[in-house]
Amino acid sequence: MTNQEMTNQEMTRERLAGMMNQEMTRERLAGVIDHTQLKPEATDEQIAQLCDEARRYGFASVCVNPVHVERCVQLLAGTDVAVCTVAGFPLGANLTATKAFEAERAIAEGAAEIDMVMNVGALKSGQQDQVEEDIAVVARVCYEAGALLKVIIEAALLTDEEKATACRLARSAGADFVKTSTGFGPGGATVEDVALMRGVLGPEIGVKAAGGIRTYRDALDMIAAGANRIGASSSVAIVEGAPA
Numbered sequence: 684m685t686n687q688e689m690t691n692q693e694m695t696r697e698r699l700a701g702m703m704n705q706e707m708t709r710e711r712l713a714g715v716i717d718h719t720q721l722k723p724e725a726t727d728e729q730i731a732q733l734c735d736e737a738r739r740y741g742f743a744s745v746c747v748n749p750v751h752v753e754r755c756v757q758l759l760a761g762t763d764v765a766v767c768t769v770a771g772f773p774l775g776a777n778l779t780a781t782k783a784f785e786a787e788r789a790i791a792e793g794a795a796e797i798d799m800v801m802n803v804g805a806l807k808s809g810q811q812d813q814v815e816e817d818i819a820v821v822a823r824v825c826y827e828a829g830a831l832l833k834v835i836i837e838a839a840l841l842t843d844e845e846k847a848t849a850c851r852l853a854r855s856a857g858a859d860f861v862k863t864s865t866g867f868g869p870g871g872a873t874v875e876d877v878a879l880m881r882g883v884l885g886p887e888i889g890v891k892a893a894g895g896i897r898t899y900r901d902a903l904d905m906i907a908a909g910a911n912r913i914g915a916s917s918s919v920a921i922v923e924g925a926p927a
Contacts, residue, residue, distance in 0.1 A: 707903060709925045710741060715911060716902070717767055717796075717891070718742040718918040721866065725751070734758035740922055744796055746914060748772075749789050756793030767796035767833075770821060773867040775800030775837065779817045786824045786832075796831040797821065798862060798891075798914075803837050806849055815852045822857035833860035833891050833912075839870030843879060850883040860889035860912060871895030874908045881909025899924030 718737045720729060730751050737745045737759065744765035745755050755766045770785040771777040777785075786797045799821050805813045818834055825832040834856075836849040853861045861880055863872040871894020880890050892905035893914030902913050902921050915921055 707906070707925060709922045709927060712899070712902060712925045713740045713742050713918075713922045715906070715913055716742045716918045716921065717744045717746040717893075717912060717914045719746040719866070719893070719914050719916045720751075721746065721748055721769065721772070721916075723748070727754075730754060731758060734764075736919055737764045738762050740919065742918060743912065746796075746798065749785060749794075752789050752794045753792045765795040766793055767798060768794045770797055770799040771802075772798070772800055772835075773865040775803050775835070779820050782817070783820050783824050786821050786830075787828075790825070790828045790830050794830065796833065797825055798833045798835055800835045800837065800865060801849060801853070803840055806836075806841070806845060806852075811848065811852060814849070815856045818853055818856035818858060825859075826857060831859045832857070833862045833889070834858040835862040835865055835893075837865055837868045838863045838873075838876045838880075839868050846876065846879055847883045850880050850888075854884055854888050858888065860891045862891035862893055862912075862914065864894035866894040866914070866916075868894070872905060872910075874904050877905050877908040877910050896921070 720733045733745050734755055744767040746767040747755055749768050752766055752768050768789045771782040782799055802814050802817045822832050834853040838846050850861050863876050872892035877892050889912055890910045891912040891914055892910040896902055896915045897917040899921050
């Protein structure tokens with residue numbers, strides 16, 4: 684890592700020490716959570732419940748598969764809750780044109796945020812230009828429509844050096860956030876990965892921690908390590924565990 688990245692990591696550790704002594708209220712915490720339902724068997728009833736909970740608790744967004752975007756937009760009309768969906772999910776092995784079409788179509792139906800999966804195989808093959816272009820094409824689609832792009836790197840499949848490289852490529856390609864995990868890989872978010880990502884990215888790019896975050900303490904640890912967005916299906920339990 685560069686000296687600047689090591690300095691960023693030191694700042695992250697200082698922030699961790701300070702924030703662990705602070706309480707985060709339910710309202711503040713809910714405002715950084717993407718309330719997530721990405722299971723393939725999710726029913727219409729479960730999607731309606733997801734949107735109702737997001738409305739009641741004030742979550743940042745609901746994160747759903749593309750087939751549910753239009754309905755979620757209708758259910759959440761008149762609220763501040765955004766609709767987030769996925770592209771190239773969960774493997775990242777789709778063609779770039781397919782990911783771009785998924786993003787474009789979802790945005791046309793009302794999605795405000797796109798979580799795309801990086802081409803993990805290309806990264807591990809050393810094809811950095813291909814990885815960056817894959818992200819940049821989707822980033823342009825999002826930028827032109829005013830939507831946010833979060834790039835999922837599936838950290839559990841990567842070495843620390845590959846995680847750092849993935850973050851740099853996502854940043855240079857125009858991503859708004861880099862996200863730890865799909866929740867469908869071999870592992871979820873870890874405090875160590877979040878701190879590494881924040882150290883590489885610096886303060887300008889968002890870090891989304893997702894996968895295995897189930898309690899208020901889990902969420903607080905991720906935020907203290909540098910995450911400014913949390914992806915979770917246990918969102919209600921997380922905020923209910925926070926101070927009122």
